[in-house]
Amino acid sequence: MEKLCNFNHEFIIVHLLLFASLLSFTNPTPSPTQDEQSQIISRFQEYLRINTSQPSPDYKKSTQFILTLAESLSLETQVIEFVQGKPLVILKWPGSDLSLPSILLNSHTDVVPSESSKWDYHPFGAHIDENGNIFARGSQDMKCVGMQYMEAVRRLKASGFQPKRSLYLSFVPDEEIGGHDGLEKLAQSDVFKNMNVDIILDEGLASPNENYRLFYGERTPWWLVIKATGAPGHGAKLYDNSAMENLFKSIESIRRFRASQFDLVKAGLKGEGEVISVNMAFLKAGTPSPTLMQNPWRNG
Ligand SMILES: *[C@@H]1O[C@H](CO)[C@@H](O)[C@H](O)[C@H]1NC(C)=O
Numbered sequence: 471m472e473k474l475c476n477f478n479h480e481f482i483i484v485h486l487l488l489f490a491s492l493l494s495f496t497n498p499t500p501s502p503t504q505d506e507q508s509q510i511i512s513r514f515q516e517y518l519r520i521n522t523s524q525p526s527p528d529y530k531k532s533t534q535f536i537l538t539l540a541e542s543l544s545l546e547t548q549v550i551e552f553v554q555g556k557p558l559v560i561l562k563w564p565g566s567d568l569s570l571p572s573i574l575l576n577s578h579t580d581v582v583p584s585e586s587s588k589w590d591y592h593p594f595g596a597h598i599d600e601n602g603n604i605f606a607r608g609s610q611d612m613k614c615v616g617m618q619y620m621e622a623v624r625r626l627k628a629s630g631f632q633p634k635r636s637l638y639l640s641f642v643p644d645e646e647i648g649g650h651d652g653l654e655k656l657a658q659s660d661v662f663k664n665m666n667v668d669i670i671l672d673e674g675l676a677s678p679n680e681n682y683r684l685f686y687g688e689r690t691p692w693w694l695v696i697k698a699t700g701a702p703g704h705g706a707k708l709y710d711n712s713a714m715e716n717l718f719k720s721i722e723s724i725r726r727f728r729a730s731q732f733d734l735v736k737a738g739l740k741g742e743g744e745v746i747s748v749n750m751a752f753l754k755a756g757t758p759s760p761t762l763m764q765n766p767w768r769n770g
């Protein structure tokens with residue numbers, strides 16, 4: 471158990487034996503030596519330093535990095551581009567009983583954008599401070615998880631462990647923009663069917679302590695686009711039935727629904743995964759013009 475990084479909300483603890491129980495792993499492996507620990511951290515830093523920021527992630531570099539690691543672990547590798555320039559890297563550790571369904575450990579390679587001027591350290595510098603915290607975009611979401619899988623495989627292999635079930639690791643693109651050209655295409659493919667997957671571990675919450683919480687559930691995104699129309703008018707005049715007023719009616723009813731769902735969570739009656747979350751992601755309104763109050767909001 472090593473503390474690795476801590477940047478605002480991005481902090482993780484690497485748990486090397488994350489899925490040991492899934493693999494019915496019984497031989498405890500010895501703790502990594504100081505030297506092994508620093509190699510684990512170096513590999514993690516190397517991954518973090520690849521700028522896989524949306525909207526133009528460097529997937530060439532991340533693919534190369536993952537393939538190099540996979541080779542060092544003697545894993546079978548496959549790179550699939552369902553959409554050109556959006557590679558999925560799939561690694562396989564074949565099980566001893568091929569009739570059994572497999573385990574899939576998924577992580578995405580892309581990260582959300584960052585503004586380096588607002589960071590204490592460069593978002594792709596993977597700087598380590600004196601407390602051992604690593605600062606980087608993706609340190610939590612979710613390059614840490616991909617590397618935990620890799621390091622767990624490394625330790626299990628080193629201990630002589632042989633899984634009964636085949637184990638797959640998938641590194642997928644574009645999760646941060648919906649995953650349509652990544653995991654979604656994989657899930658619909660024969661490649662996936664042939665993998666005969668029984669259980670998948672995917673993204674969760676990083677843990678700042680020794681406890682690794684497991685979450686399960688299924689959530690479906692639904693993008694609702696509301697277009698409000700109304701009477702046009704000069705910005706210096708008051709008039710009824712403006713587009714903005716009409717939009718407010720929708721926003722207000724959604725806001726009430728949101729509050730009612732959130733109240734259930736706040737009251738401890740429902741878990742976060744048991745309610746419907748609604749968030750306004752984007753608001754575009756008005757026509758910029760020199761007249762008054764025409765364009766009160768952008769990107770709200
Ligand atoms: C990451 O790469 C993108 C696209 O090449 C670039 O626009 C962005 O500035 C880079 N981010 C940082 C923090 O270097």
Ligand SMILES: [Zn+2]
Nearest residue numbers: 611612645673
């Ligand atoms: Zn994520």
